[in-house]
Amino acid sequence: MVKDFRGSRGDRGGFRRSRGGPRGRGGPRGGPRGGAKVIVEPHRFPGVYIIRGKEDMIGTRSLAPGETVYQEKKVQVPEGDIKIEYRVWNPYRSKIAATILGGVEQLGIRPGCKVLYLGAASGTTVSHVADIVGLEGSVYAVEFSERSGRDLVNMAKKRINVVPIVDDARHPIRYRMLVPMVDVLFADVAQRDQARILALNAQHYLKNGGRFLISIKANCIDSTVEPSVVFEREIETLKELGFVPEEMITLEPYEVDHAAVSGVYRPS
Numbered sequence: 001m002v003k004d005f006r007g008s009r010g011d012r013g014g015f016r017r018s019r020g021g022p023r024g025r026g027g028p029r030g031g032p033r034g035g036a037k038v039i040v041e042p043h044r045f046p047g048v049y050i051i052r053g054k055e056d057m058i059g060t061r062s063l064a065p066g067e068t069v070y071q072e073k074k075v076q077v078p079e080g081d082i083k084i085e086y087r088v089w090n091p092y093r094s095k096i097a098a099t100i101l102g103g104v105e106q107l108g109i110r111p112g113c114k115v116l117y118l119g120a121a122s123g124t125t126v127s128h129v130a131d132i133v134g135l136e137g138s139v140y141a142v143e144f145s146e147r148s149g150r151d152l153v154n155m156a157k158k159r160i161n162v163v164p165i166v167d168d169a170r171h172p173i174r175y176r177m178l179v180p181m182v183d184v185l186f187a188d189v190a191q192r193d194q195a196r197i198l199a200l201n202a203q204h205y206l207k208n209g210g211r212f213l214i215s216i217k218a219n220c221i222d223s224t225v226e227p228s229v230v231f232e233r234e235i236e237t238l239k240e241l242g243f244v245p246e247e248m249i250t251l252e253p254y255e256v257d258h259a260a261v262s263g264v265y266r267p268s
């Protein structure tokens with residue numbers, strides 16, 4: 001049975017909304033105001049941090065200090081003689097961040113692991129995943145838009161653990177020379193046949209027992225029925241394709257009519 005947390009469960013790992021209401025894309029970017037004291041604590045997911053200040057946020061430790069990817073806020077915290085830089089991870093800009101704040105129990109993405117990421121766009125979320133997996137891990141990021149792909153490639157120049165792949169995730173065989181077997185497969189392609197795309201990539205690259213996470217935008221799949229019906233159907237499709245879905249999180253308030261489903265592939 002798939003647990004349904006409907007985006008309202010328990011440990012939200014920080015990132016309270018500001019008193020003036022939720023901060024959307026157009027609002028002020030998250031982050032402590034200049035000089036405000038912040039404390040950074042590890043989140044229960046290794047590689048993710050809770051940045052406590054006037055508002056609590058989540059973030060990742062930057063692999064490329066001094067650089068921003070999407071004008072996200074940076075926070076520097078002294079550690080001995082050096083300063084460690086963390087980047088605030090905005091859940092309005094990232095479904096993985098929204099999934100973490102929604103209280104997902106298992107993420108799978110952790111330091112040292114290999115992640116195949118489908119639907120990388122310009123690399124906003126990929127950059128945080130790269131921070132999490134660190135230099136011992138890798139992110140293979142697939143994006144078919146040439147324009148977004150250019151930004152993705154530029155981001156990857158600063159994060160050498162990212163392999164940008166500007167190609168169509170419907171044809172995973174084309175990138176067989178670039179991608180090894182991976183521990184985690186994530187898909188955010190917003191396509192009607194996204195479960196099939198996930199399965200095609202899993203067949204080639206996801207270890208048996210590896211984890212998957214898929215973001216589902218209901219109206220990309222079927223706008224004629226309630227989102228909850230679309231989510232249930234997608235879960236059934238995933239089961240038919242060899243996945244064992246374990247959790248479903250709806251992504252409100254960060255994304256409307258979106259859910260994330262996570263679980264295991266061909267467990268032994």
Ligand SMILES: C[S@@+](CC[C@H](N)C(=O)[O-])C[C@H]1O[C@@H](n2cnc3c(N)ncnc32)[C@H](O)[C@@H]1O
Pocket residue numbers: 093094095118119120121122123124125126142143144145148167168169170188189190191
């Ligand atoms: C919702 S956006 C992804 C946002 C991104 N994951 C992030 O957090 O920044 C979906 C992306 O998937 C890409 N996409 C859609 N179909 C694809 C396919 N078949 N192969 C590769 N990329 C695809 C689109 O070009 C778009 O950039």
